[in-house]
Amino acid sequence: MTDALCIKLLAMLDDSAALVALFDQYDMLRYANTAFRQSFFLTQEECLSWAELMRRNYLQKQGSRIETDNIETWLRSACSRRGKLPYRAFEADLCDGRWMWMTETMSADGWMLCQASDITELRADKRELRQARDVALRAAQTDPMTGISNRTHLMQLLQLLLQQRREHSAPVCLAILDLDHFKRINDLEGHPAGDQVICGFVQTVRAQLRQRDGFGRLGGEEFMLLLPQTSLLEAEQCCERILAAARRDRPLAAKPELGYTCSIGLTELRPDDDIASCYARADEALYHAKGSGRDCLSSSR
Template structure:
């Protein structure tokens, strides 16, 4: 078995060593001074390709770092890895951990301290399991995203935008920062559908979603509540700045131009804009925004109605 098996003279042990060589597991034994005393073929292929020594734990790690073999070192600093590893190497009688290698494989390593202070490590290839785990994770993430997304517009759906509203209210209360919320409804959407067909109506909804995403920053959120109604969440935004953003979106909607291969005619929307008050929850703030929205519609549509304190109101018209 080469230079690492000279002390294994018993015939039974030789059979065991041969079996370990064919097992696909990575097996190594280091003595109390961390000199490598045995390594099977799998371990040699993983760590010792082209290496002539010295065969110590630290020098084998350095060889791997220099030659692109062995374990993956996230920060690329092999000396820092050695400094972290050596104090823990014999800290417990047995431990298990997973590690990935530069060739893309993953191994589950069982690390055992023998009575004489030597270290036995047995590694099992779990690459296929890790790939399956990654596939399952990706499938789960895709399923979660699909459950949160409106299929037509690609925006958060009603359930998800409500969750984002709850989170924004909690964050606003904790930080004391401002939070504005807007209910938006496309004007005369039924007429668009009845006159030009549902494809035209879908194009309007997709266009509105695209324009909104392009106008808003990363911290702001917009979701489709259903039909032609949308909810806009604007953290750390004053009423004046929120109204300005809404007007930017309104101007884009009024242009009426080809978009993404679809003809999108000019359209308008009404909006009810409110600022969160202390003690607001999703129901109270949405009720105020909804009342402001319907006030905008009663007053002629194509405008933003500001829902302020009880008995007070203001509006911004797009006309």
């Protein structure tokens, strides 16, 4: 495309009534047309992350209509679905009363094109039914305590990545993470404190991840991490950052001296893998990490 065509395209996008925005692989806003900036109350210079934008909208009661008593839990739940599929479409409300049809298109390197069109006048009679369906679907995919993906959603994402791995050559890695000696925390500090440690760990891990990475709770103190377009070496580096961040975390305000560690089992998906085979390799690697003294990473090819 010539420079002249690029300039023309950007000018037409900026004049469009449709909302258009481009987010990079870290979910930072890199471009937004005038309609998007006006709808979400962004100045021409602002380039926030999507999470920062939604948090500000919620606190100022403008932009996206977000119905929740806990914005951080809502954000964790939304991020567990955002950017995990090549294409996603859904309905969304704005605080000004508009009803939008939103689409998210992912590039191979993790950038996201967001587009939205006003469909307020279309089929309003069935709107509440569709909204109730969407709420039920989100609940079925979300761990209620942490707001991240639950086992069901993780397995759906893993199945999709296995299919993509068979069709394309891009590497994908799977890790299982487990908090070390977690029963001891529950026994000594109580289950509410244990819940705080789990939620603190979730925030610690998410801070190390990209938008396209999948992360969820398998159950108890065990979690799964899905790293698309990631080599084993890159995944090992990511896991080492998670281990280091977990060592630094102090999730209990009443006991700032209390820390924790985790162990990680990692594997790279193979073209002939199914869910059972790749999960078994990661689980075996986790068992090896636990047997090697915990607070470490073990990889299995």
